[in-house]
Amino acid sequence: MIAEGRDSKRKRDKASARKVVRIRPGTKTVVLGVTGSIAAYKSSELASLLVKQGHEVFVVMTRDATEFISPLTLQTLSKNPVTTSFFDEKESWRPGHIELADRANLLLIAPATAHIIAELAHGLADHPLAAIALATRAPILLAPAMNGKMWEHPATVDNVEKLKARGAEFIGPEEGMLACGYEGVGRLWKVNDIAFRAEFLLARQDNLIA
Numbered sequence: 001m002i003a004e005g006r007d008s009k010r011k012r013d014k015a016s017a018r019k020v021v022r023i024r025p026g027t028k029t030v031v032l033g034v035t036g037s038i039a040a041y042k043s044s045e046l047a048s049l050l051v052k053q054g055h056e057v058f059v060v061m062t063r064d065a066t067e068f069i070s071p072l073t074l075q076t077l078s079k080n081p082v083t084t085s086f087f088d089e090k091e092s093w094r095p096g097h098i099e100l101a102d103r104a105n106l107l108l109i110a111p112a113t114a115h116i117i118a119e120l121a122h123g124l125a126d127h128p129l130a131a132i133a134l135a136t137r138a139p140i141l142l143a144p145a146m147n148g149k150m151w152e153h154p155a156t157v158d159n160v161e162k163l164k165a166r167g168a169e170f171i172g173p174e175e176g177m178l179a180c181g182y183e184g185v186g187r188l189w190k191v192n193d194i195a196f197r198a199e200f201l202l203a204r205q206d207n208l209i210a
């Protein structure tokens, strides 16, 4: 083995100091918000993908989301308890939704209804998901799904603009055949791509200019 000279080692150290390095990649906490859209069943695949990507996933559902997919399904796939109401938070003295808000590295809402987008734009907080969105300082990624006319309505357009101006990121919706029978923009973006975008936002937190 050839011993490395002190000069070449110093040069190598200096060069690598300017590189973008990834420190301690690994487990992050993703709060996955699920709302009352026909696309809610796709959140099960999303939860699985995020778990496979090595993250802790905590699902928070609106009351209407539970009409579309069972909390039990999402609890099993996420391997964590699912929050559906402020009043099932009895684990500790600290409100569970605040603990999740503090712990989150990413708040991903998929699918996001017109209703949750309006609630977030107006800072409402009458259920755990909306309260977490107010309390967290983690990045927020929304994947909307709705009827195309709802998506294009000036009220929704305004709400989306407000949230973007505050730093929230949107992925989709895409154009296609919608469950409501119309064709247009409103379909949930491909689940694989949502998971990929989530991964990018999480990995960005590991990248430092050294």
Ligand SMILES: Cc1cc2nc3c(=O)[nH]c(=O)nc-3n(C[C@H](O)[C@H](O)[C@H](O)COP(=O)(O)O)c2cc1C
Pocket (backbone or CB within 6 Å): 034, 035, 036, 037, 038, 039, 062, 063, 064, 065, 112, 113, 114, 115, 116, 145, 146, 147, 150
């Ligand atoms: C079958 C069915 C499908 C629906 N799909 C959507 C949808 O894709 N997007 C949406 O914004 N609203 C949809 N809605 C309406 C929402 O469920 C409704 O606005 C609800 O209040 C949303 O509440 P949440 O955002 O608190 O979950 C649907 C309603 C029904 C009955």
